[in-house]
Amino acid sequence: xxxxxxxxxxxxxxxxxxxxxxxxxxxxxxxxxxxxxxxxxxxxxxxxxxxxxxxxxxxxxxxxxxxxxxxxxxxxxxxxxxxxxxxxxxxxxxxxxxxxxxxxxxxxxxxx
Amino acid sequence: xxxxxxxxxxxxxxxxxxxxxxxxxxxxxxxxxxxxxxxxxxxxxxxxxxxxxxxxxxxxxxxxxxxxxxxxxxxxxxxxxxxxxxxxxxxxxxxxxxxxxxxxxxxxxxxxxxx
Numbered sequence: 392x393x394x395x396x397x398x399x400x401x402x403x404x405x406x407x408x409x410x411x412x413x414x415x416x417x418x419x420x421x422x423x424x425x426x427x428x429x430x431x432x433x434x435x436x437x438x439x440x441x442x443x444x445x446x447x448x449x450x451x452x453x454x455x456x457x458x459x460x461x462x463x464x465x466x467x468x469x470x471x472x473x474x475x476x477x478x479x480x481x482x483x484x485x486x487x488x489x490x491x492x493x494x495x496x497x498x499x500x501x502x503x
Numbered sequence: 504x505x506x507x508x509x510x511x512x513x514x515x516x517x518x519x520x521x522x523x524x525x526x527x528x529x530x531x532x533x534x535x536x537x538x539x540x541x542x543x544x545x546x547x548x549x550x551x552x553x554x555x556x557x558x559x560x561x562x563x564x565x566x567x568x569x570x571x572x573x574x575x576x577x578x579x580x581x582x583x584x585x586x587x588x589x590x591x592x593x594x595x596x597x598x599x600x601x602x603x604x605x606x607x608x609x610x611x612x613x614x615x616x617x618x
Contacts, residue, residue, distance in 0.1 A: 400543075425605050434507075434593055434609030435546075481545060485605040489534070489553060490561065495545040 395484050397494035404472055405502050412467040412497050414482030423485035424465040426456055429496075430478045438480075441465060452476070477501045505530050509594050509610035516584055517618050524579045524613050526594030533599035535577040536561070536607070537569065539590040546593065552577055553599060584617040591615075 396415045404410050416422050423442050427435040439450025446458040456467045465482060482494040507528045516522055528535065536551035538561075548561030552571040566588055568580040577596075581588060591614050595607035 395545075397545075423605055427607075432611075434611045435595075435607070436609070437606055440605060483605065489551060489559075490548060491536070491605055491607065492548075492562075493538075493546040495543055 395482050395492050395494040397480075397482055397497050399497045400495070401498045401500070403500040403502060406474055407471050410467075410469045410472045410476070410499065412480050412482075412499070414465045414467065414494060415463050416465060416482075416484045417463070419484070419486060422458075422465075424456075424458065425483040425485070425491070426450065426454070426465075426467045427481045427483060427493075428452075428478050429481065435481065438467070472499075472501055474501045474503070505608065507594055507596055507608050507610035509592075509613045511613060512611065513614050515616045515618065518585055519583050522581050522584060522615075524581075524592060524594075524615070526577045526579065526610060527575050528577075528594075528596040528608070529575065530596065530608065531574065532596035532608070533574070534603075535571070535594065535596045537567070537577070537579045538593045538595065539563065539588075540593060540612075541590050549579065549592075581615075584615075586617050589615060589617050 394417045425440045426438040429435045438454050441448050441458050449455050454469050479496045479498045481496045510525045533554045537549040538546040540546045547563045550569040552558040594610040597607045
C-alpha cells in the first residue's frame with residue numbers, strides 16, 4: 392500500500408502567525424493528494440486537493456498547499472492562523488484507483 | 504442538506520455480540536467507504552464499495568463485513584466484536600471516478616467500545 396507520512400504529531404502556533412504542516416507521500420507517477428481537517432468531535436472535511444497542473448493549490452478557509460515532486464512532499468500552509476483553525480489535519484494519497492491512504496495526522500493548537 | 508448519516512453515534516457492547524453500524528448518504532454517490540480512526544494511526548480503510556453489489560477489502564478488513572444492496576446504504580457489520588475493535592468509525596462517500604473519489608464526504612463518526 393502507498394503510505395503517507397506526517398512527521399509532526401503536534402504543532403502549537405500563535406494566533407496570527409503562519410502555519411506549515413508537512414506531508415510526504417510515497418512514490419507515484421501521478422500522485423493524487425489531499426488535505427483534510429477534523430475539528431473536535433466532527434468528521435473530516437476536505438480542504439484542498441492536487442491532481443495535476445499548478446503545483447500550488449488553493450483550498451478553503453485560506454489554506455494552500457504546494458506539491459514538490461522532487462521532495463515527494465505536499466505541505467499545507469496558512470499565512471495567518473485563527474483560533475478556529477485548531478484541529479487535526481490529515482494528508483491523504485489516492486492510489487489504485489479507489490483507495491485513499493491517510494497519514495497519522497497533525498494536531499494544531501492555537502494559542503492566544 | 505447533503506449528508507452522510509451514521510447510527511449509532513455511540514455504542515458500548517460486549518465481546519461476541521453482533522452489531523451493525525448503519526451508514527446512509529443522500530447525494531446519490533457511487534463510492535462509499537468505512538474507516539476506523541485510532542490515535543497515532545490516522546484513518547485506516549476497512550472496506551469500500553464502488554457501487555451496488557460491488558465491495559472490496561481495504562487495509563484492515565479482518566473482523567468486519569459490509570453489504571451494498573442499495574446505493575444510499577452501506578452498513579458495517581461486526582459479527583463477533585472483540586476489544587481490539589474499540590475505535591472511532593467513519594463512513595464516507597463520494598462520486599465515482601478518479602478525480603472524484605478522493606473528495607470524500609464524511610459522517611460524524613460512531614464511537615464503539617467493546618468490553
